[in-house]
Amino acid sequence: MLQKIYDWIDERIDIxxxxxxxxxxxxxxxxxxxxxxxxxxxxxxGLTFFVTVIQILSGMFLTMYYVPDIENAWDSVFYLQQEVAxxxxxxxxxxxxxxxxxxxxxxxxxxxxxxxxxxxxRELNWIVGVLIFFVMLALGLTGYLLPWDNKAYFATTVTADxxxxxxxxxxxxxxxxxxxxxxxxxxxxxRFFAIHVFFLPAALFVLLAAHxxxxxxxxxxxxx
Numbered sequence: 388m389l390q391k392i393y394d395w396i397d398e399r400i401d402i403x404x405x406x407x408x409x410x411x412x413x414x415x416x417x418x419x420x421x422x423x424x425x426x427x428x429x430x431x432x433g434l435t436f437f438v439t440v441i442q443i444l445s446g447m448f449l450t451m452y453y454v455p456d457i458e459n460a461w462d463s464v465f466y467l468q469q470e471v472a473x474x475x476x477x478x479x480x481x482x483x484x485x486x487x488x489x490x491x492x493x494x495x496x497x498x499x500x501x502x503x504x505x506x507x508x509r510e511l512n513w514i515v516g517v518l519i520f521f522v523m524l525a526l527g528l529t530g531y532l533l534p535w536d537n538k539a540y541f542a543t544t545v546t547a548d549x550x551x552x553x554x555x556x557x558x559x560x561x562x563x564x565x566x567x568x569x570x571x572x573x574x575x576x577x578r579f580f581a582i583h584v585f586f587l588p589a590a591l592f593v594l595l596a597a598h599x600x601x602x603x604x605x606x607x608x609x610x611x
Contacts, residue, residue, distance in 0.1 A: 418607055428502075429607065431495035436595075438488040442526075443588070445481040453533065455580035457573045460535035485527045492520055504608035512601040519594045522587055529583035535576060543579070544571050 397403050418429040452471060454463040467474040496516065499505055505513035532543045551561040551568070558568060566574025 415607055428494075428498045431491055431498055435488060435491040435495050438484055438491055439591075439595075441480060442484045442488060445477050445484065446584070448477050449481055450584060453580075455533070455577055457535060457576055460533065460576060464534045485530060489523060489527060492523055496520060499608075502608065509601070509605055509608065512598060512605065515594055515598050515601070519591065519598065522591050522594065526583060526587050526591070529579045529587065532576060532579045533583065540571060543575065547571065547575075 418426050449467065452463055452467045452474070454460055464478070468478055469475075499513065499516065528546060532539045547561050547565050550564060551557045553560060562568045564575070564578060565571060566578055
């Protein structure tokens with residue numbers, strides 16, 4: 388039955404060439420850990436993407452219970468952890484995954500830098516990778532406020548003050564993030580939630596698509 392469904396779809400939109408182009412793509416020998424133990428460093432990019440997928444899936448689950456409101460935000464997180472089946476595990480995955488993905492992305496960036504993989508013709512892909520790094524940091528920053536506990540509140544207060552210290556645009560940037568430059572409150576939580584769930588993921592998907600397309604076109608860089 389599944390084969391018939393696939394054939395029905397393939398007959399109409401011809402997806403087999405796309406699938407074959409991905410599945411039949413050969414991986415260079417120098418990135419195979421079975422042949423070269425040092426090739427393990429080439430796994431950092433794939434591991435980063437794997438953790439990112441876990442973050443997306445666990446985040447989708449969390450939004451089913453989270454309430455982005457100062458009256459109910461903390462209670463919704465508490466309910467998720469204490470009452471929802473496996474909720475504590477999923478939230479733990481998302482919480483610790485936020486740190487793991489930054490570590491893996493940092494290691495991947497180091498590998499690219501020290502092996503000179505950012506050089507011609509991959510300069511544009513390096514720029515895209517750096518932008519992905521900044522988006523990931525912003526995701527961690529905006530997600531930190533969402534539990535709406537004391538630690539998150541005061542950490543966001545410090546973050547807003549740092550943003551305000553930027554020359555020329557600081558105060559406007561703080562107002563954009565917090566809604567009210569004098570209060571970390573309901574508008575701040577709503578804006579951080581919207582940025583965390585809609586704006587930054589949209590930017591991340593676009594950047595990841597560009598990153599993978601360039602990797603596919605240019606191939607994986609060779610050893611230094």
